[in-house]
Amino acid sequence: MSRIITDLKYSFIEIFNDKINIILQFIFPTILFLLLGNVLGGLGSQLQNNAASGMNYFDFLLPGILAFFIMTATQMAAGTIVHYRKSGVFRKLSTTPISNMEWIAARIIMWTILILLTLAVAMFAAWLIIGVHINVNLISLLLMVAGTALFAGLGILIANFIKNEEALLTVTLTIMGITSLVSGTFIPVETMSWPLQYLAKISPLTYLSEGLRSSMITGNTGDAITDLAIVAVLGIILFGVGAATFSWKED
């Protein structure tokens, strides 16, 4: 347990020592909502009229953006693993008593806390700048945690195959870009063509976005619980497989 706490403590110090990265991590959501407020602000009434559910576009968009921030756990996990592998940190760690599992346990806690902090900043910025009403409840919190585990698991799996940082960036950005476009994150799934609607059905980000929308905006608890169950099961599978296949030995 003390090894997990040590890794957790120093991983936070390391993250906060990376000033540029940490500023971007927390400033980006604020800038994003400032831009959205300006770009879409003039269309407020039109957006309201277009939404069948009574949601305006900002209401629709915010959970999608939060889900997108959660998906950055993929880049966080994969980036950390590939960087530590390349810089020789894993080589050194594997000669000490800490196990793969202890390290993964510490890091998933760290990634989750970091994602939750980013989401908190994003929600505050959205409320302050755009005035979106957000209802953060237990289901939405569980969705955020399960979503982080899911996408961190995906990151670990990707890092098992991609060995250099440049290729990793290309792969994760491609996956994140495509996934966010077809998952009802920024554009409603109903407005997309049938092949894209099919892709949306198999994308985990769809259920995360929808779950957050149901729990935080529309208050549709039944739908939110269903989406939470799907995200949780996928999270357990992806994170479980990622953690089980992760190794820092170089045999």
Next chain:
Amino acid sequence: MVNNVIEAKSLVKNYGDFTAVNNISFNVKKGEVFAFLGPNGAGKTTTVEMMECLKSLTAGSIKILGHDIKKDEIEIKRRIGVLPQDFGAFQLLTVYQNIDYFAQMYPKHVEVDDLIKMLGLKDKRNILFGYLSGGLKQRVGIAISLVNDPEIVFLDEPTTGLDPKARRDVWAAIKDLKARGKTIILTTHYMEEAQNLADRVCILHNGRIIAEGTPEDLIGRYGGDKMLIIRKCSEIAKNELIKTIQEYTIDGDNVLVKLSGENDMKIISKAASIIDTSKSTCDELYIRKATLENVFLNLTGDKLIEGGK
């Protein structure tokens, strides 16, 4: 046998069809500096990485401090210290934070500031690891390898890529560790390093041990003869020397005389007296001893340094 802290028997490591380590056996005694010497690709790092629990064995057995490496990996990890090849630590943590991080990985560890003082890193204590020079990074690596007060310390090519000053600093640190009673396993492709630091040297070539012993013993057995070098001689001196001394070689203005052991002192004094009496001049007279480089060259036909034949 009681004194052996490492007993390796019939070690084999294969990567697919390639055999990196081919049926080697050796023992390491408590308190000695044991060096694996060989060119790149000889199997040094693979051998030590099997002992460091970094790589599994294809065949054979290793006992470290009486523990079987296949059964007691955790116990062995608690009692050894490792500076792996291409060592890296957390770039955005300070020297102190890095050492403390690794110290906290062990149930028992030494005081971090004591290690910082011991390795001469006091003024770098609060500097980020990423900002350190190569030599300082290696010193931090050595400090980290000592956090658990290990009985055996593995240092895998600790001076590769360092400038001469940084290399000397690391050598001083290694000598200090030996003085503190640690057993040290060192890998290097620098013969000077092995000759300077090691009590015993194990020379590897193509995954096999080709010689093992103290540096003096290996040089005596395989290094070839010593050579008396008399440099920049005048014609008069050269003629006098070759009239009197047998088994010489002329190399421009230099006279090279093979010293085979029995009459060495006589030959040296003869040469000195000729130079003294002939009123001729020679710039310099010295004895060139064989080195581990000669040992390796004589045993394999290859040079130790990369690419040499």
